[in-house]
Amino acid sequence: MTNEDVLAVFREAGALLEGHFILSSGRRSPVFLQKALVFSQPDLSEKLCKALASKLTAAFGKIDVVAGPAVGGIIPGYELARHLKARAIFAERVDGKLQFRRGFSIAEGERVLIAEDIVTTGLSFRETVEALDKLPGEVVGGACIIDRSNGKADVGCKLVSLAAVDFPDYAADDLPPELAAMEAVKPGSRGLA
């Protein structure tokens, strides 16, 4: 799938939003990819993850475990695992820090792929790498549906994306006037109780 094909899926699902958004990192953007609207349609999730899974097999070979950070990484992690014939586990925030709970485990020697929905600064991805450092297994690489950093984010391992884009984002104290004039909304779950 091309970048345009992937963005067309987001458009079709009404998930390519314009406004003033507070991103997970605290940065601000006039564009937001509301992936939950895409993942609410199993056929669209399957289409995207099947295409990404074939790139992942070519890049990394056999994967045993796909690990994603909640909330956004859960559905693509599961759907990728289905196509890669791997297990899917997820990390969730406890007092703000990502942890693997719910009895999830990784055996010594297992090959682990980190799966994200969207990468912007790579912060959530690096936090997932840190959470996995406490468990056995080898992180062989990472995957995301859309890389908003267009390949520039440092995620701590090799990242394969289905699409890479260059949407603008700004520091909160350095907004262009058209963004400053709009009320900001924060769609993601970081920082929620």
Ligand SMILES: O=P(O)(O)OC[C@H]1O[C@H](OP(=O)(O)OP(=O)(O)O)[C@H](O)[C@@H]1O
């Ligand atoms: O590369 P980053 O700068 O970390 O941004 C990308 C992260 O932002 C979103 O998560 P968010 O924390 O908003 O919560 P969600 O997973 O519930 O959507 C998204 O799911 C990624 O995890």
Ligand SMILES: O=C(O)c1cc(=O)[nH]c(=O)[nH]1
């Ligand atoms: O950076 C983010 O938090 C982010 C950007 C985006 O477009 N979509 C999303 O779910 N999170």
Ligand SMILES: [Mg+2]
């Ligand atoms: Mg997330």
